[in-house]
Amino acid sequence: MLKRPADDHCGDRDRRRFVQAGSALLLAAALPARALERPIGPVVLTVSGRVRTPNDGADAQFDMAMLATLPQTSFSTRTPWYAKARRFTGPLLRDVLAAAGAQGTLIRLTALNDYKVDMPYDDAQRHDVIVARLLDDKPMAVRDKGPLFVIYPFDARPELRGAVYYSRSAWQLRTIDVL
Amino acid sequence: MATADDRRALSPAPGLHFSWLGLVGFGLALALLAVALVQARQFSLLREAVQTGDDYVVPMVFQAETEQLRLLDQWRQAVDERVPLDERALRLRYEIWVSRVDLLRGASTLRLIEAHSGYQQTLQQIEDFVAAADRALGPTPAIALERGFLGALLPDLEALTAPMHELSLGASHTVAEQMERRAVTVRQQNQLGLGLTVFLSLLTLAFAYTALRQVRQLRERRVVLEELAAKLRIARREAETASEAKSAFLANMSHEIRTPFHGLMGMLSLLRETGLTPRQIDYLRTATESADHLLALLNDILDMSQLESGRVALAVAPLDLRALLRDVEALMRPQASAKPLALHIDTDPAVPERILADATRLKQIIFNLLSNAIKFTDRGAVVLDVRTRDGSAGETEIVFEVTDTGVGMDEATLALLFNRFVQGDNSRSRRHGGTGLGLEISRNLARLMGGDIFARSRQGEGSCFTFRMPLRVPDDPALDEAARAPAGTPQTQHLQVLVAEDHPVNRQYMAALLETLGHEAHFSVNGEEAVQALQQRRYDVVLMDLHMPVLDGVQATRAIRALPDAALATVPIVALTADAFAETRERCLLAGMNDFLSKPVSPQKLAATLRRLFGTGAPAAVTEVLPPRQRAWGLGRALVDESAIAMALQAMPREKLATLVQAFLDQAPDTVQRLRAAVRDAQPLELRTNAHAAKGAALNLGMAGLAATAEALHEGAAYLPAHEIARLVQRFEDQLPATREAMVDLGVLRHSAQPAVTG
Numbered sequence: 001m002l003k004r005p006a007d008d009h010c011g012d013r014d015r016r017r018f019v020q021a022g023s024a025l026l027l028a029a030a031l032p033a034r035a036l037e038r039p040i041g042p043v044v045l046t047v048s049g050r051v052r053t054p055n056d057g058a059d060a061q062f063d064m065a066m067l068a069t070l071p072q073t074s075f076s077t078r079t080p081w082y083a084k085a086r087r088f089t090g091p092l093l094r095d096v097l098a099a100a101g102a103q104g105t106l107i108r109l110t111a112l113n114d115y116k117v118d119m120p121y122d123d124a125q126r127h128d129v130i131v132a133r134l135l136d137d138k139p140m141a142v143r144d145k146g147p148l149f150v151i152y153p154f155d156a157r158p159e160l161r162g163a164v165y166y167s168r169s170a171w172q173l174r175t176i177d178v179l
Numbered sequence: 180m181a182t183a184d185d186r187r188a189l190s191p192a193p194g195l196h197f198s199w200l201g202l203v204g205f206g207l208a209l210a211l212l213a214v215a216l217v218q219a220r221q222f223s224l225l226r227e228a229v230q231t232g233d234d235y236v237v238p239m240v241f242q243a244e245t246e247q248l249r250l251l252d253q254w255r256q257a258v259d260e261r262v263p264l265d266e267r268a269l270r271l272r273y274e275i276w277v278s279r280v281d282l283l284r285g286a287s288t289l290r291l292i293e294a295h296s297g298y299q300q301t302l303q304q305i306e307d308f309v310a311a312a313d314r315a316l317g318p319t320p321a322i323a324l325e326r327g328f329l330g331a332l333l334p335d336l337e338a339l340t341a342p343m344h345e346l347s348l349g350a351s352h353t354v355a356e357q358m359e360r361r362a363v364t365v366r367q368q369n370q371l372g373l374g375l376t377v378f379l380s381l382l383t384l385a386f387a388y389t390a391l392r393q394v395r396q397l398r399e400r401r402v403v404l405e406e407l408a409a410k411l412r413i414a415r416r417e418a419e420t421a422s423e424a425k426s427a428f429l430a431n432m433s434h435e436i437r438t439p440f441h442g443l444m445g446m447l448s449l450l451r452e453t454g455l456t457p458r459q460i461d462y463l464r465t466a467t468e469s470a471d472h473l474l475a476l477l478n479d480i481l482d483m484s485q486l487e488s489g490r491v492a493l494a495v496a497p498l499d500l501r502a503l504l505r506d507v508e509a510l511m512r513p514q515a516s517a518k519p520l521a522l523h524i525d526t527d528p529a530v531p532e533r534i535l536a537d538a539t540r541l542k543q544i545i546f547n548l549l550s551n552a553i554k555f556t557d558r559g560a561v562v563l564d565v566r567t568r569d570g571s572a573g574e575t576e577i578v579f580e581v582t583d584t585g586v587g588m589d590e591a592t593l594a595l596l597f598n599r600f601v602q603g604d605n606s607r608s609r610r611h612g613g614t615g616l617g618l619e620i621s622r623n624l625a626r627l628m629g630g631d632i633f634a635r636s637r638q639g640e641g642s643c644f645t646f647r648m649p650l651r652v653p654d655d656p657a658l659d660e661a662a663r664a665p666a667g668t669p670q671t672q673h674l675q676v677l678v679a680e681d682h683p684v685n686r687q688y689m690a691a692l693l694e695t696l697g698h699e700a701h702f703s704v705n706g707e708e709a710v711q712a713l714q715q716r717r718y719d720v721v722l723m724d725l726h727m728p729v730l731d732g733v734q735a736t737r738a739i740r741a742l743p744d745a746a747l748a749t750v751p752i753v754a755l756t757a758d759a760f761a762e763t764r765e766r767c768l769l770a771g772m773n774d775f776l777s778k779p780v781s782p783q784k785l786a787a788t789l790r791r792l793f794g795t796g797a798p799a800a801v802t803e804v805l806p807p808r809q810r811a812w813g814l815g816r817a818l819v820d821e822s823a824i825a826m827a828l829q830a831m832p833r834e835k836l837a838t839l840v841q842a843f844l845d846q847a848p849d850t851v852q853r854l855r856a857a858v859r860d861a862q863p864l865e866l867r868t869n870a871h872a873a874k875g876a877a878l879n880l881g882m883a884g885l886a887a888t889a890e891a892l893h894e895g896a897a898y899l900p901a902h903e904i905a906r907l908v909q910r911f912e913d914q915l916p917a918t919r920e921a922m923v924d925l926g927v928l929r930h931s932a933q934p935a936v937t938g
Contacts (some may be wrong), residue, residue, distance in 0.1 A: 018841065081282065096757060111281070112244075112275055113242070113249075113275045115242070122361060141274065142271065142274035142275060142277075142317060143274045143275075143277035143278045143281065144278065145278050171278075172275065172278065
């Protein structure tokens with residue numbers, strides 16, 4: 001029953017995902033030749049590790065504007081951290097990784113409070129995991145678990161609703177370490 | 180037939196086993212349901228645990244406590260005068276702390292730890308602290324951040340450490356308890372599931388055992404039933420064999436009894452000619468009547484036993500219905516005339532003249548119905564109404580309805596009417612005679628013909644018997660297959676035919692007939708002569724009249740068949756007779772005759788018979804001419820039968836026929852004299868012989884009226900009272916001039932006044 005609305009948009013989303021996947025491939029193929037631009041505002045996300053297009057030493061750094069220019073994805077889902085379903089908006093994790101030219105087998109997410117969690121690299125490819133930067137279309141303060149929040153589409157895929165995926169949904173995301 | 184064991188195996192056990200099986204099956208279904216419920220419960224429990232993320236609460240509260248300690252540490256550094264104030268680090272730490280403690284207010288968290296005593300108070304304390312700190316550290320600071328402000332709030336922050344630790348511990352304990360509860364539940368359910376599985380296994384075993392046992396018992400029962408069926412089959416076969424044996428015995432005995440019986444009747448006839456006193460003649464008549472009755476009884480029993488053993492086959496052939504009705508009338512009229520009783524036979528003009536039926540059996544049924552009607556009617560009329568109508572199955576049926584004005588019957592009698600040995604009125608049966616089998620035989624025959632007989636009656640108002648059967652009309656108007664042969668087929672075989680016939684007119688008739696067919700006719704006047712003639716020269720076939728003086732046809736046939744020379748003994752013999760009863764036919768065939776020809780003998784019939792005996796090489800007959808409609812139906816009877824005359828004209832020229840007719844009519848007064856003498860001397864055998872001879876000749880020559888009277892005489896000779904016989908003889912005499920006139924009218928005779936044309 002809860003799946004229904006999501007199912008209705010499934011075809012839509014699938015198509016979109018297909019387009020994004022296509023563009024990600026294009027990016028992945030094109031980017032090594034083109035360096036990632038340098039952040040202008042305060043750095044909110046650092047992608048380190050096996051990054052092929054760093055813009056700061058070995059790391060790829062993003063400010064909020066850079067993340068906002070990537071293709072955006074929105075969905076509403078229920079989570080253990082809010083009483084009701086909330087709407088999350090942000091770039092797909094795989095687009096962010098692609099932007100950084102990151103490729104690996106494991107992604108280690110680190111939060112502001114040093115919370116660390118490992119996610120298979122494949123998760124970003126298989127699921128529409130987003131790096132949410134808007135909650136109900138508004139930026140998130142740190143006290144609101146912002147500024148970045150990794151979110152799985154829990155409602156669209158019931159199999160994601162479990163402790164493992166909840167734990168991989170790191171909030172107050174600070175660093176992505178590609179291993 | 181079933182033994183006690185059989186019965187025990189057959190009756191109560193199955194029900195019991197079915198209920199056991201049902202019970203076990205029901206138990207199985209219940210157990211399966213219970214298992215399904217337990218599993219559903221486990222599933223929902225698991226889902227609940229996963230969805231609420233209860234387990235997630237403990238690390239969450241622990242994280243909040245950690246952040247509390249880290250903030251406290253950062254806060255203390257900020258208050259410390261010796262180190263520079265890292266405002267950014269403090270703000271971040273504060274924000275993280277806020278985000279963490281904020282989670283404690285989350286929905287799932289609340290549900291799990293709200294029971295904890297200090298929870299609400301701790302939350303209030305945190306809120307108060309955040310409200311105070313936010314004035315400088317919040318998103319919209321009201322005042323500038325400075326050490327004094329931080330120092331003032333430090334004790335409040337420190338004061339939060341203990342309750343948050345309490346909360347952390349409390350959550351741990353609560354979750355632990357909850358997990359323990361869940362574990363207990365799961366364990367209980369597992370135990371329940373285990374128990375159910377064991378129970379299910381046992382039930383399945385019980386079910387399998389019961390089913391197996393039942394299959395075995397069914398098999399045993401089937402074996403018993405098969406044995407029983409086999410026994411019953413054997414018993415039935417035995418019963419059938421016995422019944423067949425009885426029927427055969429009855430048929431044989433009836434037949435065997437009839438042979439000496441005919442001898443007895445013959446002797447009675449002879450006895451009459453030995454000059455008896457009137458009193459002895461009276462005794463003799465009673466004896467003859469009884470003998471006739473007994474013979475009728477035997478015939479009925481023979482019929483019945485043959486019907487029962489299914490040995491009666493219908494000989495369906497095209498027949499002239501009006502001629503048949505005429506025969507019946509001729510037979511019945513004397514009986515009706517014996518009482519003041521009118522007999523009418525009304526035939527609807529729409530009824531076809533030729534129908535397909537078994538003439539003998541049809542006649543038997545009508546005869547039975549009419550004679551019953553006459554028997555039980557003392558005055559008034561008996562009417563036979565023949566008509567056609569549309570039957571129930573969409574086919575046309577022919578209906579013979581016999582209505583009388585007799586005594587009638589009540590409902591009860593009517594209901595029992597067609598049952599064996601039941602007569603309308605027991606008190607009357609002795610008076611009227613009869614076997615009581617007649618109606619049953621008639622109805623069985625009617626049903627054999629695809630029809631039936633119904634009766635309706637009212638006490639004192641007469642009865643009405645309706646016999647109906649499907650009407651079948653011959654496709655070909657021809658009388659028999661001989662007619663289908665092309666006219667003038669070359670005669671391939673010339674047969675030497677011996678005709679044993681006592682009546683001179685019949686001899687001449689047969690001579691003409693055989694000549695027409697291209698055969699050579701030789702004659703003997705009685706059976707003995709025929710046997711002698713046969714031994715003198717070779718004949719291809721013998722046509723044997725049944726009623727002859729000295730040695731009759733049947734005896735002559737027996738004598739021929741007993742000849743030592745095989746070639747002579749096997750000569751084909753065909754009976755010639757004026758009566759067409761099955762019994763007569765049977766008698767002929769039993770005596771060793773090959774075939775049977777009823778008078779009047781047409782060229783077609785004779786040719787067909789000869790062809791049957793001599794194969795396709797035998798000469799074909801003259802084409803059948805459609806008989807003209809009979810005329811001179813005075814009072815429902817014809818003096819002359821035009822169809823018979825037409826047949827005769829095919830066999831011989833008109834002059835020849837005129838000669839024969841003239842000869843018959845010329846000899847008729849002599850015949851009348853002989854008949855009168857026989858009546859006077861009470862010699863029924865003589866009477867019968869003469870009447871029969873006259874009948875045969877009259878039939879052949881188409882003199883139907885005379886033939887009918889002669890037949891009535893022949894039939895009634897044995898039992899009719901003398902005055903009745905005298906009346907019939909008188910009628911015969913009276914019919915002579917009228918017949919002559921009818922013959923003149925038809926152009927057979929030249930003129931009534933003319934003397935006979937010879938040659």
